[in-house]
Each structure stands twice: as C-alpha cells, then as structure tokens.
Amino acid sequence: MRISPDAILLWQYGFVKINATIVFTWALMLAMTLAAILITRRLSRNDDRSRWQNLLEIVVTALDKQIREVGIVRSREYLDFLATLFLFVALAALCSVIPGYAAPTASLSTTAALALCVFVAVPLYGIRKKGVRRYLASYAQPTPFMLPFNVIGELSRTMALAVRLFGNMMSGAMIAAILLLVTPFFFPIVMTALGLLTGMIQAYIFFILATVYIAAATTISARREPTK
Numbered sequence: 001m002r003i004s005p006d007a008i009l010l011w012q013y014g015f016v017k018i019n020a021t022i023v024f025t026w027a028l029m030l031a032m033t034l035a036a037i038l039i040t041r042r043l044s045r046n047d048d049r050s051r052w053q054n055l056l057e058i059v060v061t062a063l064d065k066q067i068r069e070v071g072i073v074r075s076r077e078y079l080d081f082l083a084t085l086f087l088f089v090a091l092a093a094l095c096s097v098i099p100g101y102a103a104p105t106a107s108l109s110t111t112a113a114l115a116l117c118v119f120v121a122v123p124l125y126g127i128r129k130k131g132v133r134r135y136l137a138s139y140a141q142p143t144p145f146m147l148p149f150n151v152i153g154e155l156s157r158t159m160a161l162a163v164r165l166f167g168n169m170m171s172g173a174m175i176a177a178i179l180l181l182v183t184p185f186f187f188p189i190v191m192t193a194l195g196l197l198t199g200m201i202q203a204y205i206f207f208i209l210a211t212v213y214i215a216a217a218t219t220i221s222a223r224r225e226p227t228k
Contacts, residue, residue: 004021004102004106004107004108005019005020005021005024005102005103005104005106005107006019006020006021006107006108006109007019008020008102010023020102020104021102021104021107021109021110024092024095024101024102024103024104025104025110028088028091028092028095028104029088031091032084032087032088032091038052039052039053039056040056059083059087060079060083063079063082063083063086063207064076064079066207066208066211067079067082067211070208070211070212070215071215071219072211072214072215072218077125078125078211078214081117081121082207082210082211082214085114085117085118085206085207085210086203086204086206086207087203088114089105089114089165089199089202089203089206089207090199090200090203092104092105092199093105093169093195093196093198093199093200093202093203094196094199094200096195096196096199097196103169103199105165105166105169105199105202106166106169107166108162108163108166110166111161111162111163111165111166111169112162112166114161114162114165114206115158115159115161115162115165116158116162118158118161118209118210118213119154119158121210121214122154122213122214122217123135123217125214125217125218126138126214126217126218129217129218130218135217138150138217139151139154157213161206161209161210164205165202165205165206168198168202169198169199169202
C-alpha cells in the first residue's frame with residue numbers, strides 16, 4: 001500500500017528520479033496558471049459575466065474578507081500570495097477524485113516547500129512594512145533576552161506548519177486506504193467525500209496560519225496606516 005506519492009516512481013535515469021509528487025505538483029501549478037489565464041482574459045464589469053468569473057469573484061472576496069478579519073488592513077497586498085497557497089492545497093485535495101491521482105500534499109517534501117514559502121514571505125513582508133532595522137528589532141522584544149527564543153520560535157513554527165499539513169493529509173489517506181481494504185464496496189464514496197472535506201479544512205487552516213504569521217510581522221505599520 002503506497003500512501004505517499006514519493007513512493008510512486010514514474011521515471012528514472014541514473015540518480016535522476018521523477019516521482020508522482022513532482023509530476024502532480026507541476027501539473028497542478030500548470031492547471032492553475034492556465035485556468036487563471038482563461039478566466040481573466042475576458043473579465044466584465046457589467047452584469048453579463050461568465051460563471052467562471054462569478055466563481056473567481058466569490059473566492060477572491062471570501063479570502064480577502066478572511067485576511068481582513070485576521071487583522072491585516074491592506075489585505076490586497078497579500079491576497080495574491082495567500083490565495084495561491086490556499087488554492088494549491090485545496091485543489092491538491094479536490095483532484096483526489098481523478099483516478100490514478102495522488103495528492104502531492106501527502107508528501108513531506110511538498111508541505112515543507114509550502115512552509116518555506118511562508119517562512120520567506122513573512123520577513124519579506126515585515127521588512128517591506130517596517131524596514132530592516134525595525135523588523136529585526138522585533139526579535140528582541142520585549143527584552144533582548146528573548147532574541148534566541150524568538151528565533152527558535154520562527155524556525156519551529158515553520159517546521160510545525162509543514163509537519164501539520166503533511167500529518168493530516170497522510171493520516172487521512174492512510175485511514176481511507178485501510179477502510180477501503182476492509183470494506184471496498186461500501187466506503188469508497190464516503191471516504192472520498194471525507195477526504196475532500198479534510199483537504200479543504202487543511203487548506204483553510206494553512207491559509208489562516210500563514211495570514212496570522214504575516215499579520216504578526218506587519219501589525220505595527222498596519223495600525224498606523226489609514227484604511228482604504
């Protein structure tokens with residue numbers, strides 16, 4: 001029983017290996033890029049809008065509202081990054097209904113890469129809002145003795161972000177596989193629906209945690225700026 005897509009080897013030449021994780025990750029990114037191009041090439045401001053544009057506006061509006069509720073005033077500055085994270089994790093789970101597909105988020109390498117994206121984005125947004133000196137000084141708050149603990153906390157939360165997503169996706173796939181082996185005629189539809197629900201929940205949690213980290217890095221400057 002192969003749970004992780006890392007175990008599905010599709011091509012190998014010497015030490016170069018291409019597994020299902022790599023293939024499905026790039027396939028998802030390509031599909032998202034093509035979908036974005038096709039949906040946004042004929043946007044309309046009138047009432048005569050396509051269903052895809054309406055769906056896109058619903059998703060964007062909902063995510064923008066969630067970012068604002070976390071505490072980020074100028075949510076549009078971070079919407080592209082955070083929305084892309086959410087859509088990737090969500091689509092990785094939704095595509096599980098496709099035969100032969102294996103969600104790349106069930107691989108620790110994929111979740112670690114997503115967590116590293118957040119790890120890099122947080123200081124970049126923080127420095128852009130506060131400046132290098134002011135942002136680095138926040139690590140020594142409330143006292144300089146907290147500097148090593150704040151640095152360790154920055155690293156540990158990145159690791160926790162990756163392991164949390166990987167563990168939840170892996171455990172869900174493993175439970176589904178075990179139940180399908182025991183009762184293959186009753187559980188397939190139920191477990192597929194449960195897997196989709198679990199994937200959407202994990203996408204939302206990952207999105208909210210990334211938003212909270214960015215909000216914590218930019219909260220001082222955001223409070224001093226006027227609301228648009």
